[in-house]
Amino acid sequence: MNLIQKLSQRWQGLETPFLIYKEQQISFEEISSQSQIDLSEIKPGSVVAVIGDFNPQSILILLQLIDLNVIIVPLTNETKEQHEYFFETALVDFVIDNGKVSRRKHDMKHDLIESLRAENHAGLVLFSTGTTGRPKAILHDMTLFLRRFETPRPTLRTINFLLFDHIGGINTLFHTLFNKGVVIAPEARTVESILKTCEKYEAEVLPTTPTFLRMMLMSGVIPEKIPSCLKIITYGTERMDQPTLDELCRLLPDVEFRQTFGMSELGIVRAKSVARNSLFMKIGGEGVETRVVDNVLQIKSQTRMLGYLNAPSPFDNDGWYDSKDVVEVENGAYKIVGRVSDVINVGGLKFMASEIERIALDFPGVVLVKAYAKKNPITGQHVELKVQPSDKSFNKNELTLFLKEKLQPHMMPKRIVVEEVEIGHRYKKV
Amino acid sequence: MEQKLKLKNEIFETIKNLAEDNTLLVDEETSLIGEAGLLDSMKLVELCLTLEDRASDIGFEFDWTSDSAMSKSRGMFRTAGALCNEFISQMEAKT
Numbered sequence: 001m002n003l004i005q006k007l008s009q010r011w012q013g014l015e016t017p018f019l020i021y022k023e024q025q026i027s028f029e030e031i032s033s034q035s036q037i038d039l040s041e042i043k044p045g046s047v048v049a050v051i052g053d054f055n056p057q058s059i060l061i062l063l064q065l066i067d068l069n070v071i072i073v074p075l076t077n078e079t080k081e082q083h084e085y086f087f088e089t090a091l092v093d094f095v096i097d098n099g100k101v102s103r104r105k106h107d108m109k110h111d112l113i114e115s116l117r118a119e120n121h122a123g124l125v126l127f128s129t130g131t132t133g134r135p136k137a138i139l140h141d142m143t144l145f146l147r148r149f150e151t152p153r154p155t156l157r158t159i160n161f162l163l164f165d166h167i168g169g170i171n172t173l174f175h176t177l178f179n180k181g182v183v184i185a186p187e188a189r190t191v192e193s194i195l196k197t198c199e200k201y202e203a204e205v206l207p208t209t210p211t212f213l214r215m216m217l218m219s220g221v222i223p224e225k226i227p228s229c230l231k232i233i234t235y236g237t238e239r240m241d242q243p244t245l246d247e248l249c250r251l252l253p254d255v256e257f258r259q260t261f262g263m264s265e266l267g268i269v270r271a272k273s274v275a276r277n278s279l280f281m282k283i284g285g286e287g288v289e290t291r292v293v294d295n296v297l298q299i300k301s302q303t304r305m306l307g308y309l310n311a312p313s314p315f316d317n318d319g320w321y322d323s324k325d326v327v328e329v330e331n332g333a334y335k336i337v338g339r340v341s342d343v344i345n346v347g348g349l350k351f352m353a354s355e356i357e358r359i360a361l362d363f364p365g366v367v368l369v370k371a372y373a374k375k376n377p378i379t380g381q382h383v384e385l386k387v388q389p390s391d392k393s394f395n396k397n398e399l400t401l402f403l404k405e406k407l408q409p410h411m412m413p414k415r416i417v418v419e420e421v422e423i424g425h426r427y428k429k430v
Numbered sequence: 431m432e433q434k435l436k437l438k439n440e441i442f443e444t445i446k447n448l449a450e451d452n453t454l455l456v457d458e459e460t461s462l463i464g465e466a467g468l469l470d471s472m473k474l475v476e477l478c479l480t481l482e483d484r485a486s487d488i489g490f491e492f493d494w495t496s497d498s499a500m501s502k503s504r505g506m507f508r509t510a511g512a513l514c515n516e517f518i519s520q521m522e523a524k525t
Contacts, residue, residue, distance in 0.1 A: 347471055376495050378507070382475045409472055414479050 002067040003146070004032055007177055018177065020184040020201050021055055028177070031056050036064060037099050044069040045117035047090055047125070051075045051083070051097040054160045054173060054185040061096055062173075066142055071113060071123030076165045079127075082135070089137045089310045090125045112139050112306045119143075125309065126167055126264045129424060137309035138264045144303060145267060148286075149174050155181025156204035156231065159197060161189065161212070167264045168207060168237065191219050199227035206233045207260070210240040211368070211423055213248060218367040218390055223251045236260030236271075239336050239354060240279060243361045249277040265314065266321060267303030280333040290334070297323045297334060326352060344371075346410040347379040356383060356413065359406050365394045368421035371413065385413035388421045437521075438514045444480050445510055448473045458511030474507060481517055490524035492517060 001009075007028060011018065017025035034056060042048060048070045052058025065072050073090045075083060087095065091108050094101055116123045122142035127135040155176055160183050162169035176183040184201045186194050191212070198206060208216075213235055216222055233248070233255055240259065248257060259281045261271035270285030283290050287302030298320045307313050315321055326343065327334040338352035356371040368388040373381040387399065396416055403412060442456040449456075449468040461467045463474060478494045485492035494506070506516040 374495075376475055376478065378474050378478070379471045382472075382479075412472075414472075414475055 004063050004067055008032055010180060014180060017182055019056065020182065026056055031060055034060050037061065039064060039068060041101060042068060042070060042094050044120060046093040047071040047073065047113065048094045048096060049073040049075055049087060049092045051077060053164050057099060058164065066122045069120055069122045071116060071125060073125040074165050076163050086127060110309055112309065116141060128264060136311050139306045139309055141306055146174065148303065149178040153179055155179040157182045157184065157202060158205040159184045159186055159194065159203045161186060161194065161207050167262055171268050172207065191216050191221060195221060195225050198230055202229040204229060204231045206230055208233060208235050209237050210235050210244060211238065214244055214368055217244065217247060226252055230255060232256045232258060234258045234260050236262060239338060241354065241358050241361055242279060243358060245277060245279060263323065265305050266299055266301040269299065269301060274333050280330055280335045282333050292327060292329055295326050296340060297325045297327045299323055344373040344383055345381050349410045351411055356385060356407065356411055359403060360385060360387065363399050363402050365389050365391060370421050382414045383411060384415045386417050386419060386421055389418065434518055437518060441514050442510055444477060448477055456510050458509065460510040462507055462510060462513065488521060490521055492520055
C-alpha cells in the first residue's frame with residue numbers, strides 16, 4: 001500500500017478538515033483527489049526539487065513523489081536567489097514550480113544518492129541555513145524519516161509557521177497527516193497575520209522562533225491580541241534568552257511555553273522543557289543518546305541523515321554528532337548557552353556572546369541584540385554589539401553605562417552599533 | 431601641517447581621557463604600553479576603535495587589524511607619537 005492510500009484509509013469517513021488554507025477548510029480527501037500533475041517523466045530515484053508551501057497542490061505533489069520513491073528537495077520562493085546553487089548541489093534532475101515540471105540535465109553522481117537508489121527508498125534533501133558558510137545539503141532516507149510517524153500521537157490545531165523547506169515544517173505536516181489533526185497555513189508570516197489566523201481558526205499550537213517572539217513582544221500585541229484558544233507556544237531553531245522567556249511567561253500566564261530541539265542532520269529529536277519558564281530541557285526519545293564533551297552537546301540518533309552532499313560526514317566513528325552547542329547541565333537537563341563559534345576570547349578570557357546579549361536585553365527599549373567578536377592584534381578579540389531599539393528615545397550612552405555596571409571589563413562591548421538586527425527567511429538572526 | 435598637529439593633539443587628548451587622569455601630559459614620547467605605559471590592553475583596543483571611527487569621518491580606513499598591521503603592531507603601539515605617525519601616514523596614503 002502506498003502512502004497516499006495509507007493516509008486515505010486513516011482519514012476515511014472523517015469530516016474534519018486536514019488543512020486550512022486561504023480561508024478554505026480542506027479535507028484530506030479533497031487534497032488527494034485534486035487533479036494530479038503529470039509526473040510520468042519522473043522515474044524512481046530521480047532528484048526532484050519542489051518549490052512550494054503548505055498548500056494543497058504542494059502537499060499532494062510531495063506525497064506523490066514519496067510514492068514514486070524519488071529524492072525530494074523542498075524549496076520555497078523565499079530562497080529564490082539560492083535555487084541554482086541548491087539545484088547544482090543536490091544534483092537535481094527535475095524542478096517542479098507552479099505545477100510545471102522541467103528537466104535539468106547533468107551527468108553528476110553522488111554515492112549517497114546511489115545508495116538510496118539501490119534500496120529503492122525515497123529521499124529528502126534539506127539545506128542548512130548556512131550561517132557559517134554555504135548551506136549544506138542534508139540527505140535523509142525518507143522511508144526511515146516517515147517511520148516515526150507510524151506511532152499514533154495526539155495532535156492539536158497547529159499553525160504551520162515553519163516553512164516548507166524546514167525539517168520542523170515538514171515534521172508538523174507529517175505529524176498532522178498521520179494523526180488526523182488540523183494544520184493551518186498562515187497567509188503571511190508577520191506577527192499581525194499569524195495572530196489573526198490563530199484567532200480566526202482557533203489554533204492551539206503556535207510553533208515559532210525566539211526572534212519571532214521578540215518581534216511579538218516589540219510590537220506591543222502581547223497580551224491583548226493573543227487569542228485565548230492558544231494553549232502552547234513552541235520555540236526553537238535558535239537560542240532563546242531568559243529575559244524574553246521571563247517576559248513572555250509573565251504576560252501570558254495561561255500559555256505553555258515549550259522549547260523544541262531539532263537539527264536537520266539528526267532528524268527530529270524529542271525535547272521537553274523542565275518548566276514553562278525554564279531554558280533547561282531534557283533531550284532524548286527513541287533511539288537518541290546524548291553526552292557532553294568539553295561543555296559541548298553530542299548526540300547520537302537512529303534517525304540521523306545519511307550525510308551531506310557537499311561536505312564530509314560530521315559523525316565520528318561511533319556515530320556521535322557534535323552539535324557545536326555549548327550547554328549547561330542540571331539534573332540531566334540541558335540549557336543551550338551558545339554555539340562553539342559564539343565563544344569569545346579576549347586576551348585569554350573566554351565567555352559566550354549570549355552573556356552580553358542577555359544583559360543588553362535587560363536595558364529598557366532594547367528589542368534585538370547581537371554580540372559578536374572582532375579580531376584585533378592586541379587582545380586577539382574584542383566584543384562589538386549591534387542593538388535594535390524600539391524607538392527614538394533610546395540613548396546609546398546610557399546603555400554603555402548600564403553595561404559597564406554589569407559586565408566585567410573584558411566583556412564590555414568596545415563598539416555599540418545602533419541598527420536593525422538582520423533576520424533571515426526562517427525568522428532567525430543572521 | 432596644521433591638520434596634522436590638530437590630529438595629534440586630538441589623539442593625545444583621547445589617550446588622556448582613556449587613561450582617566452586629567453593631570454597627565456601626553457606627548458610624542460608618552461609610552462602607551464609596557465611597564466611605564468598609560469593604557470592596559472583593553473584601553474588600547476578602545477583607542478584604536480576611536481581612531482577607526484575618526485578615520486572614517488575623515489574618509490579613509492584606519493588599518494590596525496590586518497596581517498600587515500599586526501606585523502608592525504609592536505612599534506606602532508609603543509608610544510603616543512608612533513601611533514599618531516602611523517595614523518597620519520595611513521591617512522596621507524589613502525586620501
